[in-house]
Amino acid sequence: MALSIPFSSVGEGCVIGWSGGSGMRRLLIDYVRPALQISLLPKGSLALHSAAVAYEGKGILLAGWAESGKTEAMLGFLQAGAAFVSDKWTIVDGDGSSIRHFPTPITVRNWMIGLIPGLRERLKGTELLRARAAGLVTSVLQAEALSRAPLTTGVKSLAELAGRVSVTPSQLLGKDGDGGSQWRSSSSAPLESLFLLVTCGEDRIAVREADIDEISSRLADCAAYERRAFFGLYQRFKYAFPGRPNRLIEEAREAESRTLAKALASKRVFVVEAPFPFDPAALYRAIQPFC
Numbered sequence: 001m002a003l004s005i006p007f008s009s010v011g012e013g014c015v016i017g018w019s020g021g022s023g024m025r026r027l028l029i030d031y032v033r034p035a036l037q038i039s040l041l042p043k044g045s046l047a048l049h050s051a052a053v054a055y056e057g058k059g060i061l062l063a064g065w066a067e068s069g070k071t072e073a074m075l076g077f078l079q080a081g082a083a084f085v086s087d088k089w090t091i092v093d094g095d096g097s098s099i100r101h102f103p104t105p106i107t108v109r110n111w112m113i114g115l116i117p118g119l120r121e122r123l124k125g126t127e128l129l130r131a132r133a134a135g136l137v138t139s140v141l142q143a144e145a146l147s148r149a150p151l152t153t154g155v156k157s158l159a160e161l162a163g164r165v166s167v168t169p170s171q172l173l174g175k176d177g178d179g180g181s182q183w184r185s186s187s188s189a190p191l192e193s194l195f196l197l198v199t200c201g202e203d204r205i206a207v208r209e210a211d212i213d214e215i216s217s218r219l220a221d222c223a224a225y226e227r228r229a230f231f232g233l234y235q236r237f238k239y240a241f242p243g244r245p246n247r248l249i250e251e252a253r254e255a256e257s258r259t260l261a262k263a264l265a266s267k268r269v270f271v272v273e274a275p276f277p278f279d280p281a282a283l284y285r286a287i288q289p290f291c
Helices: 025-037 070-079 110-115 124-147 152-161 169-173 212-226 228-240 254-261 280-290
Strands: 002-004 017-019 047-057 058-065 083-086 090-092 098-101 106-109 164-167 186-198 208-211 268-272
Touching: 025 047, 025 228, 025 254, 047 070, 047 186, 047 212, 047 254, 047 280, 058 070, 058 212, 070 106, 070 110, 070 280, 083 090, 083 169, 083 186, 090 254, 098 106, 106 110, 106 169, 110 280, 124 169, 124 228, 124 254, 164 169, 186 212, 186 280, 208 280, 212 254, 268 280
Parallel strands: 058 186, 186 268
Antiparallel strands: 002 017, 047 058, 047 083, 047 090, 090 098, 098 186, 106 164, 208 268
16 A cells, blocks of 8 residues: 655645555544544544433433443443434533534444444345354453464454454434434533543442543643554654654644633543443443532
């Protein structure tokens, strides 16, 4: 795959060049998405590494590091009647007025499929086969643990893919017999609160209020980590073209921290400590009193 990004123009409108027969998914995730997200900053918004729901008319952010349970937490709220807003990434207006949908596939783990009404019937055959393969791969991994026989990186990568499927919002929400969604969705909601999901080693769920500046800084670090491939390629660009830095990219982490802190200034912010994976309904019950 050959890739060309005019980094000096990111934020002002740029054309990303790509050639090759494969790798489109990685191109979109590693390079196109970060460029789009960073370009939100001059407009006074940011893309937060967070799922989001509208619960009783209030916008709730379910944020955290990768594999912290954002989608699972969202599922718990949907089961309780909340409306889907976004998964993985959510646009937050810098004035704290609202949160909005950011288009990205929704990743559902195979054990969650049965919890989502009608999803199994809406999945394509290849998607179901991959989900069912998770059981086989898990058995192989368990055998590896018992025998201490090492597996190849390729097999372990297959294990990661086999345990989950990507679905669209329409596949997630579904339609009932009258043509309406079984679960509701909303493209935006007024921002009310943020819950930062943190994995703990204990079998308990604890919720506590948190400092806005601390949470904003941690989530800016989280976003920067998710964009590490983009920032790494930018460093190569700076080395090759020392006279063409992009201030927006250079200051993105600090700008996102400031923008998020401003957006959350009058909101309630919490840290949720929970084991992972967890029961979506149990997490909802723990969080709901603080909503």
